[in-house]
Structures are given as structure tokens and as C-alpha cells.
Amino acid sequence: MARPALRIDAVLVQAVIAGALSFAHLHDLAAAAGQTGWKAWAYPVSVDLLLVAAWRRLRADGPSRLAWCWFLIALVASLGANVATAGLLDLGDVPNWLRILVAAWPALAFMGGTLLAHSPAGPSPAPPTPSASDSEHEALSEPAAVAEPQWLPEHVAAPHAEETPAVPVPAALVEHARKVADDHHARTGAQIDTDTLRTRLGVPPQLADAIAAQLTRPEGNDR
Structure with missing residues (x-):
């Protein structure tokens, strides 16, 4: 099986070359400003990482003032080093203000990277407020709630109107009760009330109620 030929991407090669040149310019400027040894090599890494972090924040969360601010700061630092090392600046006699900027860059880059990593994204859009028509549509589409019957426990009888059972009352007892x-x-x-009538006659309560009902009728209609 033939192995695929190595494909060289011109854009990737160009990016590698540009990155190497920018890296070298930043290193030379840091070394000229008094940052020797490994510190001079750390400056270009810091600038490029801040530039990439700001760009990724812009791509992920959209335009924001925070991301654009730190992207421009890192871009100015990179472009400034490239321009400064193009012969416009004497690297053997770097001015004091440039030494101050180079010395202050680590703290500035640390703050920028921390803000980009831990600052929350933009506010999420608020959920749409339902309009009156939507509410009416939901009210029409949902079935009306039907009240469920409340069942009484089996051992509790349902309330009902008290009824006086029909008790036969002898006519003689009715006449005596009338007297x-x-x-x-x-x-x-x-x-006379029912309780007093029951006591005077000595009859049960149901019979007393039936007699009292008979007494309320006109005479001659006891039956």
C-alpha cells in the first residue's frame, strides 16, 4: 500500500516563518532592555499566548470590550517589537521608558490572561415574555381542570337530611296528648314543646315526635 505523499501547506509555512521572525524580534528587544537568559525567551511566548487567548475569546464568545482590549495590547506589543528592531531603535542604548515597559509586561500579561480565562461571557439573552395571545392560546389548548370528587372514608356515613320515620299513633293517644x-x-x-310532651306522656322520642306532628293538624285530620 502506497503511503500518501507529504503535503506542504503554503499558508502553514508562511505562518511558521512569520511567527519565528516575530518571536526573534521580541526576544532581541527583551534582551536589549536588560532581560537576559531564559527571561528574554519567555517574553515572546507571553506576548503570543496573550494574543492567541484574546483571539480565541473573540471567536468563542463574540465581540467584547475585554477581548478586543487585550487583543490590541498584545498586537501592539508584537508590532512594536518588530518595528523597534528594524533599525529605528538603537538596541545598544535602549531608552528608559522602553525598559520600564518591558519590565512591566509580565504583570500586565498575567492580568490580561487571568481576566480572559475567568471573566464570564456576555449576558445571556432573557427568555421571551409570553404575549397575551400566547397566554390565551395556551388557556384554550389546555383542558379545563375537573374537580375530583372528595370521597368520605368508608366508616363515615355521608350526611343526609334527618327524616322522622312514620310511626302509627293511636287516636286515643292523640286525644289524650291534645288534652x-x-x-x-x-x-x-x-x-307545649316535644320534650315536655314526651315527659308528660312517658313515650319514646320517635313516638313523641309523631304525636307532636299530629297535634299540629286541625282536629278531624289526625289520620
């Missing part, structure tokens, strides 16, 4: 009621009215001036 008792008349006597009670003559002595007290008030109609």
Missing part, C-alpha cells in the same frame, strides 16, 4: 297540650297552654300560656 295534655291544652292543659299546658292553659297553665303556662305557651304551646
Whole structure:
């Protein structure tokens, strides 16, 4: 099986060359500003990482002031080093203000990387507020709630209207009760109540109720 030929991407080669040149310019400027040894090599890494972090934040979360600010800061640092090492600046006699900027860059880059990594993204859009028509549509589409019957426990009887069972009352007992009621009215001036009638006659409560019902009827209609 033939192995695929190695394909060289011109864009990738160009990016590698440009990155190497920019890296070298940043290193030379840092070394000229007094950062010797490994520190001079760390400056170009710091600048390029901040540039990439800001660009990724722009690509992931969209345009934001924070990402654009640190992207421009890193871009100016990279372009400034490239321009400064093009012969416009004497690297043997670097001015003090440039030494101060180079010495302050680590703290600035650390703050920028921390803000880009831990700052929250832009506010998420608020959920749409349902309009009146949507609410009406939902109300029409949902079935009306039906009240469920509340069942009583089996051992509790449902309430019902109290009914007085029909009790046969002898006519003689009704006549005797009428005399008792008349006597009670003559002595007290008030109609006799059921409890008093039951006590005077000595009958059960149901029979007393039936007798009282008979007394409320006109005479001759006891049955």
C-alpha cells in the first residue's frame, strides 16, 4: 500500500516563518532592555499566548470590550517589537521608558490572561415574555381542570337530611296528648314543646315526635 505523499501547506509555512521572525524580534528587544537568559525567551511566548487567548475569546464568545482590549495590547506589543528592531531603535542604548515597559509586561500579561480565562461571557439573552395571545392560546389548548370528587372514608356515613320515620299513633293517644297540650297552654300560656310532651306522656322520642306532628293538624285530620 502506497503511503500518501507529504503535503506542504503554503499558508502553514508562511505562518511558521512569520511567527519565528516575530518571536526573534521580541526576544532581541527583551534582551536589549536588560532581560537576559531564559527571561528574554519567555517574553515572546507571553506576548503570543496573550494574543492567541484574546483571539480565541473573540471567536468563542463574540465581540467584547475585554477581548478586543487585550487583543490590541498584545498586537501592539508584537508590532512594536518588530518595528523597534528594524533599525529605528538603537538596541545598544535602549531608552528608559522602553525598559520600564518591558519590565512591566509580565504583570500586565498575567492580568490580561487571568481576566480572559475567568471573566464570564456576555449576558445571556432573557427568555421571551409570553404575549397575551400566547397566554390565551395556551388557556384554550389546555383542558379545563375537573374537580375530583372528595370521597368520605368508608366508616363515615355521608350526611343526609334527618327524616322522622312514620310511626302509627293511636287516636286515643292523640286525644289524650291534645288534652295534655291544652292543659299546658292553659297553665303556662305557651304551646307545649316535644320534650315536655314526651315527659308528660312517658313515650319514646320517635313516638313523641309523631304525636307532636299530629297535634299540629286541625282536629278531624289526625289520620
